[in-house]
Amino acid sequence: MKVVAFAGGVGGAKLVDGLRYCLDPKDFSIIVNTGDDFVHFGLKICPDLDTICYTLANISNPETGWGRKEESWRVWEGIGELGGPTWFRLGDKDLATHLERTRLLSQGLSLSEITTKLCNLWGVQVKVYPMSDDPCSTIVFTKELGEIPFQEYFVKHQTKLTVESFRFNGIDSAMPAPGVLEAIFEADLIIFCPSNPWVSIDTILSVQGIRQSIIQKRIIAVSPIIAGHAVKGPAAKMFQDLGIVPSALRVADHYKELLWGFILDSADETDAAMINQWGIIPYVTRILMPDLSNRKRLAEEALQFAVSF
Amino acid sequence: MKVVAFAGGVGGAKLVDGLRYCLDPKDFSIIVNTGDDFVHFGLKICPDLDTICYTLANISNPETGWGRKEESWRVWEGIGELGGPTWFRLGDKDLATHLERTRLLSQGLSLSEITTKLCNLWGVQVKVYPMSDDPCSTIVFTKELGEIPFQEYFVKHQTKLTVESFRFNGIDSAMPAPGVLEAIFEADLIIFCPSNPWVSIDTILSVQGIRQSIIQKRIIAVSPIIAGHAVKGPAAKMFQDLGIVPSALRVADHYKELLWGFILDSADETDAAMINQWGIIPYVTRILMPDLSNRKRLAEEALQFAVSF
Numbered sequence: 001m002k003v004v005a006f007a008g009g010v011g012g013a014k015l016v017d018g019l020r021y022c023l024d025p026k027d028f029s030i031i032v033n034t035g036d037d038f039v040h041f042g043l044k045i046c047p048d049l050d051t052i053c054y055t056l057a058n059i060s061n062p063e064t065g066w067g068r069k070e071e072s073w074r075v076w077e078g079i080g081e082l083g084g085p086t087w088f089r090l091g092d093k094d095l096a097t098h099l100e101r102t103r104l105l106s107q108g109l110s111l112s113e114i115t116t117k118l119c120n121l122w123g124v125q126v127k128v129y130p131m132s133d134d135p136c137s138t139i140v141f142t143k144e145l146g147e148i149p150f151q152e153y154f155v156k157h158q159t160k161l162t163v164e165s166f167r168f169n170g171i172d173s174a175m176p177a178p179g180v181l182e183a184i185f186e187a188d189l190i191i192f193c194p195s196n197p198w199v200s201i202d203t204i205l206s207v208q209g210i211r212q213s214i215i216q217k218r219i220i221a222v223s224p225i226i227a228g229h230a231v232k233g234p235a236a237k238m239f240q241d242l243g244i245v246p247s248a249l250r251v252a253d254h255y256k257e258l259l260w261g262f263i264l265d266s267a268d269e270t271d272a273a274m275i276n277q278w279g280i281i282p283y284v285t286r287i288l289m290p291d292l293s294n295r296k297r298l299a300e301e302a303l304q305f306a307v308s309f
Numbered sequence: 310m311k312v313v314a315f316a317g318g319v320g321g322a323k324l325v326d327g328l329r330y331c332l333d334p335k336d337f338s339i340i341v342n343t344g345d346d347f348v349h350f351g352l353k354i355c356p357d358l359d360t361i362c363y364t365l366a367n368i369s370n371p372e373t374g375w376g377r378k379e380e381s382w383r384v385w386e387g388i389g390e391l392g393g394p395t396w397f398r399l400g401d402k403d404l405a406t407h408l409e410r411t412r413l414l415s416q417g418l419s420l421s422e423i424t425t426k427l428c429n430l431w432g433v434q435v436k437v438y439p440m441s442d443d444p445c446s447t448i449v450f451t452k453e454l455g456e457i458p459f460q461e462y463f464v465k466h467q468t469k470l471t472v473e474s475f476r477f478n479g480i481d482s483a484m485p486a487p488g489v490l491e492a493i494f495e496a497d498l499i500i501f502c503p504s505n506p507w508v509s510i511d512t513i514l515s516v517q518g519i520r521q522s523i524i525q526k527r528i529i530a531v532s533p534i535i536a537g538h539a540v541k542g543p544a545a546k547m548f549q550d551l552g553i554v555p556s557a558l559r560v561a562d563h564y565k566e567l568l569w570g571f572i573l574d575s576a577d578e579t580d581a582a583m584i585n586q587w588g589i590i591p592y593v594t595r596i597l598m599p600d601l602s603n604r605k606r607l608a609e610e611a612l613q614f615a616v617s618f
Contacts, residue, residue, distance in 0.1 A: 042351045042411035072383050078405025082430060084412060092401060096387025102351035103393060121391060 001307065002027045004187040008200025009036070009048040010065035010232045011224050012193035013055035014289040016126075018299030019191070020056065025125035029183040031210075033195070034111070034130045035138035035168055035203035038151045040088055041079075043098040044105055047151070048200065049115060049130055050097060057122035059093075065232065068093040087156040112177040129183065131204045134174040138199050139167040150199060159234035163241035166198055171206045184213045189306050192221035194287065196235045197254045211258075220261040220306050222287060222298070223248040227267040231288065249274055256280065263287060263302055281309065310616065311336045313496040317509025318345070318357040319374035319541045320533050321502035322364035323598040325435075327608030328500070329365065334434035338492040340519075342504070343420070343439045344447035344477055344512035347460045349397055350388075352407040353414055356460070357509065358424060358439055359406060366431035374541065377402040396465040421486040438492065440513045443483040447508050448476040459508060468543035472550035475507055480515045493522045498615050501530035503596065505544045506563045520567075529570040529615050531596060531607070532557040536576040540597065558583055565589070572596060572611055590618065 003023055005016050007030055016030050030052060037046045047066065054060035054068060061067045071091035080086045090098070097118070104114045110133040119128055138150035142161035153161060168174075184190070192201050201221075205211045228246050230236040239246035248264035249271035255262075261281040264271060265288070272282035283305045289295045312332055314325050316339055325339050339361060346355045356375065363369035363377060370376045380400035389395045399407070406427070413423045419442040428437055447459035451470035462470060477483075493499070501510050510530075514520045537555050539545040548555035557577035561568065561584045570590040573580060574597070581591035592614045598604045 040412075041408040042353075042415060043408075044351075072381075074381050074383055074401035075404045075408065078402045079409055082405055082409045082427070084405070084409040092383035093387045095384045095404070096391055096393070099350040099352075099384065100388055100391045100393040103349075106351060118391065 001188045001303070002186050003029075003189045003191060003303070004183050005030045005191045005193055006033075006195070006201055006204050007031070007048070007052055007193040008033045008195030008233075009051040012048070012195045012200065013051045013060070013065065014295050015191070015193045015222060015299060015302075016052060017055050017292070018289065018295030018297070019303070020126050021296050022299050022303055023126075025127075029127040029129060029179075029187075031129050031131050031180055031183070031204055033200040033203045034132060035136055035199060036150050036154075037135065038137065038149055040090075040151075041084075043095075043102045045088075045098050045151075046101070046111070046130070049111075049128070050094065053115065053119060053122065053124060053128055056119070056124040056126065056128070059122065067091050088151060110177070112179070127179070127183065129177050129180050131177065131180065131210070132174040132207050133177045134170060136168055136170040136174040136203070136207070138203060139169050140199075141165045141167065154234060159237050163238050165242075166202075168203055168206050171203075172208075174207050176207050176210055180207075181209060181213055184210070184217070187217060189303075190214050190217045190219040191302065191306075192219065192255065194222040194224040194231065196224060196230075196233055196238070197251055198235075198238055201255075214258065218260045218306060219255075219258050220263060220283075220302060221251070221255050221259055222263045222302065223251050223265065223268070225251055225268075226265040226288060247271060252278070252280055252282075261305060263298075263305065310497045310612070311495050312338075312498045312500060312612070313492050314339045314500045314502055315342075315504070315510055315513045316340070316357070316361055316502040317342045317504030317542075318360040321357070321504045321509065322360045322369070322374065323604050324500070324502045324531060324608060324611075325361060326364050326601070327598065327604030327606070328612070329435050330605050331608050331612055332435075334436075338436040338438060338488075338496075340438050340440050340489055340492070340513055342509040342512050343441060344445055344508060345459050345463075346444065347446065347458055349399075349460075350393075352404075352411045354397075354407050354460075355410070355420070355439070358420075358437070359403070362424070362428060362431065362433060362437060365428070365433040365435065365437070368431065376400050397460060419486070421488070436488070436492065438486050438489050440486065440489065440519070441483040441516050442486045443479060445477055445479040445483040445512070445516070447512060448478050449508075450474045450476065463543060468546050472547050474551075475511075477512055477515050480512075481517075483516050485516050485519055489516075490518060490522055493519070493526070496526060498612075499523050499526045499528040500611065500615075501528065501564065503531040503533040503540065505533060505539075505542055505547070506560055507544075507547055510564075523567065527569045527615060528564075528567050529572060529592075529611060530560070530564050530568055531572045531611065532560050532574065532577070534560055534577075535574040535597060556580060561587070561589055561591075570614060572607075572614065
């Protein structure tokens, strides 16, 4: 079975980390959101791509879910001493990635070529694609400050602003990265990881041709919401800001047109009946992935569920 | 007495470090070569400016003469692990400077505004000017590789290539940084530091209006050559490549039209007579500055010499 996962950052990284133990590397591809990417201090920073790649390379920080393990903060402290902005924490090892990526981009390599290069270096065997090589920035319309780039909303303002809507700057001309449509074409199963529906999965779906290419596919999603709360990140807060009570049900609703199946937590079991009424097959299990064994277990369950009917 | 020093990197930093102990900060300005500046990993790097500022801020590495003291190399090691270029050593604290400068440039601040900001932060009391806010890159014509940027010649190839000539890319449109011509206008004395005549001092002299502005001034130079050798950097090697025997005499010759006085080492005393014949007043002393007391002593001697006639 060939599987393609659509992933954002920390939640996506946990599930794909589990999935890679269940699948032959040649049968597993990951398409990663790059709408969070931004230029900071002149450097191209790709938070979701790095979180996914560091996790698959076993060099991620297990405490935070993002950044590198055994990290130091010499440069970041130095920036603080110069009065520079420190709202985005830049670890020293992590900075090496941003610097080398920026250098390779300036030499004319594409983001997908650089991602492949880094993955090879790190021994990552599954194929990781940025959704697009073209810059596409998620802009958040906030009640308090108007339009701001996603990382400012997410990290600088710690999601405290009220979200009114989103815009993906550049999405109209963003083409899927080379290999993305081919991977989807060959896939037997598409998995939407437990990532933010608006600013991770929708971003990927908005790239030219991607939504159309998956319509005939078997698609399952794993809820990023458990008992009304996001495991990580601003998903639940965004629901509330948009006037929607955050729940697994509302996530399933968001993807309704696309889904074959939906995996939700035991805590949200009561949502299953309604989801089933929509023609989506619900699958209830524990979806929190606090450790590797739970990542593997959920990945296995998801794959078995997807071939069960 | 108001003094303006023209300076390159390590040699210039030593002399200006001595001079600042002899002069009221309001009477001392330094105009620094920016022809060595380059963009590396997307970051604007200004080697001479940083060497001068770090030295005046007492945060420079006393062993190397460049870079920061108590430096670490986490990012640079990380770049090496990614297979990136490590020929230009980037310390972690030093990187904070490059990152913050790059960020401020992208916000529209000029290099001179940023230099002033950093100097204020570091408690540097004398005025440090980049020669120009406009990019101007020293290009070295080499026999082996043709045209290459200065830092590649100097650091990557360790000056091992044969120099045929130089070109200052962008010099025709490079204007003096704000304050440079005013500082020169008010100066009673101009000092050419013991820096490279071709790629440090000539670069400054080539910026629009600078050479003309100093013609009527009392100018002294300190030789960067002692007994046929450069104290630091590629000056002597450049002389040889250009078919000139490196000597204090040839340095004085290079600046002949401009100089009132020339300070050379006791080891080169025999050059003094010829220099005198050219109408330049020679001053012979020990010009090596291995420590702060020698920096102060040479600075005091230079200032006394300059007012002695």
